[in-house]
Amino acid sequence: MVLSERKIRILEAIINDYVQTAEPIGSRTIAKRYDLGISSATIRNEMSDLEEMGLIIQPYSSSGRVPSDKGYRLYVDSLMRQRELTPDEVAYLRKIIAANINQVDLLMQETARAVAILTNCATVVSEAPERLSRIKHVSLIPADGKSFLLLLVTDTNAVKNQIVFVDEALAEAELSVLSGMMNSILKNMTLSDLNEDIAKAISASVNNSRSTRDNSAAPSKSGFGHNGGSLSRYDRVIIAALNSIAQIIRQEDDVQVYTSGMRNILNFPEFSDVNKARAMIQALEEKDMLITLLGGDNSGIVQVVIGSENHIELLEDCSVIKASYQVGNRNFGSIGVIGPKRMNYSQGVSVLGGILKHINSVIEAICGE
C-alpha cells in the first residue's frame, strides 16, 4: 500500500494531537481541527489503512488511534520539522554554560538540569568511561599518619583522589620529590595502558632514573640524602601509588551519572499509575542501566531511541533522545532526555543539538584542542 501525501498529513495530525493531549485521536477530531478538505468518513478510511500499515494503533475496538513505535519512527526520521531554538532558549542555555565554563563536571550536570527544565522531561548525564584517558598530573600529598593522598589529574581536567596507606610516615619533602618523579614519567600515559606489566616496568624505570634525577630535585631538603634504606622505601611508595592508579581504572563504577527532572516524569499522565512511575524512577536510579542506555553508538549526533528500541524492559514505554559531548574524536560524556514515547521529539532534538553546539565550542576553548 502506498503512503500517499494525504495519509502522511493524517499521521502527522494524529501524532501532533496525541503528543499534546495523550488521548487517542478520532477521525472527527482531525476533520474539525485540521483543514484537510476531507470528511471524517474519508479520514476514517485512511486511518484504517494507516493501521493496516502498522503506523497507528487502536488501543481498543472503537477507540481513536494512537501512534505506534513504527509511526513515531517514521515521524522522527522523515516528517519532523527541524525546530529552531527560540531566543529565550538560546539565552537560557548560554547563561548556564557560561556560569559553569571552568568545570566540565558541573557543566554537564547543569546543562542537563537546564535541558530537563526546557523539555519537561528527565535528563541523564554520564561521564564517558574513557574519560580518564591521559594522565596530566600526579601528586602525592602528605596526609596525617602513614598515608598520603594520591591526586590524579587527567587531560580533561578531571581530578581523582585516593588515600594511599604505606608502612612508614613520609616527610612532605620526600613526597614532593616522588611526585616530581612520577609526574614526569607518567605524564601523557593512557590509563588503560597501565596494566600490571607496565606498572612493573615503570617501577623499574623509576629506580633506574633515580640516580640521574637526585641532583636536580630538592638536594638540600632534610631526611632525604642520608637515609640509607630509602631506595626500597620509595619503591614501595611508588608501587602503592601505581596500584592505586590501577585501582581507579578498575573501578569502572567510577563513571558518575547524574539525573535531573525526575519530577517532570510524574507530570505525564502515562505515569500517573504508580507502578509505571515506580518502574521509571527505579530505572533512573540504576546507574548501570543508565550507562547502558546512554552508551552505544556515540557518533556525536543527536539520536532518538523510541520505545522498545532500547532493550531495557523497564523503559519500554519511554523514548530517549541522546547525544554525546564530543570534541574531536574524544568522548567527554553523554546526555539523554528521557520521556514518554509521546514526548516532544522536535523540541528535544533541537534543544540537545543546540546545547551540544554551544558546549562544544566551550569545551574546545577549555581544552584548546
Add this chain to the structure above:
Amino acid sequence: MVLSERKIRILEAIINDYVQTAEPIGSRTIAKRYDLGISSATIRNEMSDLEEMGLIIQPYSSSGRVPSDKGYRLYVDSLMRQRELTPDEVAYLRKIIAANINQVDLLMQETARAVAILTNCATVVSEAPERLSRIKHVSLIPADGKSFLLLLVTDTNAVKNQIVFVDEALAEAELSVLSGMMNSILKNMTLSDLNEDIAKAISASVNNSRSTRDNSAAPSKSGFGHNGGSLSRYDRVIIAALNSIAQIIRQEDDVQVYTSGMRNILNFPEFSDVNKARAMIQALEEKDMLITLLGGDNSGIVQVVIGSENHIELLEDCSVIKASYQVGNRNFGSIGVIGPKRMNYSQGVSVLGGILKHINSVIEAICGE
C-alpha cells in the same frame, strides 16, 4: 488527664499496627491482636481519652485511629525500644564501609545507598557546608594555553579544582614554584577567613617573602631567576588563584547532595497518589531544600524530625531521621532517612546509629584525629 500505663500500651499498639498496615486501627483489632485483658469497649473509652490528649486522630468519624505527630513524638522520645542491629545488617554495613574506606565522598554515598536498602526509605547525604574548612594543599597545574588548573585539597582530603585563566602562558616550572609559595602560606588557613582584605594581605606577604624564599625553592630551575618582569606577573597569577579560591567558597551550591532509594518512597501506600509522590520526588530533587532539611542542630547524635516539625511544606507528611558524620568537633556531612511519618523509627535510628559508629572509627583512622 493522666497517661496511664494502659493508655501507653494502647498507643503503642496503635502505632505498631499502623506502621505495619497503614490502615487506621480500631478498638476491636487491638483487643484481638494484643492480649491486654480488656474488651474492645474499654479500649474504645481509652482511645477516646488518647484522642482528647491529641495523641491519636480519627481521619473521619467512625473510622479507626491513627497516631498524631504528637503521638509519634511521644513514642520516639519515650516508648520506642532501642533496637540492636542484626548480625546481617552489621555485616552488610561493614562491607560497604570497608569497600569505600579511602574516599570520603564515595563512603558517604555508598553508606546512604546501603541505608536506603536496609530501611526501605529514601536517603540523602550532604557534604557539610563547613567541609572545606582548612587548606591542606594548593597546587597550580599547567593547562593548555593561558590557563592553569587550581587544585585545592582540604584537611578532610576533599579535592576541589577549577580552571583559572590568566593573561600569559606560564611554564610548568614557574607554576611549580608558585605552587610551593602559595602552599606554605595558605596551609592550614580557614577558607571562610579568606575575605578580600585577607586576600590582599596574603598577596602582599607573598611579594615580601619572595626574596627570602628564592634560595630555598628550586633555585636552578629555568625561566625563573632571570625574568625581570616576573614580580607583577606572579602577583597577577596569585591574585587570580586567590580569587578562584574565594569563588569556590562563595559557591555555597558547591555542597554536593546525593539521594538514594527514591523508588522506595513509591512503595509506601501513602504515596500512591501521584500528587503526593510528585511532591516527594520534587523535594528530593531540590538541593537547597535538602540542605535545609539536613542542617540545623548537628550535635552528632541521631535525631528524629516528625511531620511538620521540619518546616518544609512539601515534606509535611514525612519524617526524617538524621545524623551527621562527626569526628571530634568537625562535621563531615549529614545523612538523612526520609520516609512517611509511619516509618519504622526504631529501625531507622538503630541503622543510622550503627553506621555512624562504624564510620566514625573509619574516618578517624583516615584522618588520624
Add this chain to the structure above:
DNA sequence: GTTAGCACTCAATAAAAGTGAGTGCTAACA
C-alpha cells in the same frame, strides 16, 4: 471501672445505568 448490646456513620466496593467519542459498514453521490 468494665463490658455487652445497639444504633449510627461512612469509606470502600460492587453493580447498574447512562454518556459520548469513536468506529465500521452501506448506500448514495459526483
Add this chain to the structure above:
DNA sequence: TGTTAGCACTCACTTTTATTGAGTGCTAAC
C-alpha cells in the same frame, strides 16, 4: 472510483445506587 452522509454498534468512562463492614459513641447492666 473516490468521497460522503447516515446509522448501528462498541466500549471506556462517569454517575448513580445499593451493599457491605469495620468502626464508633452511648447506655444500661454487671
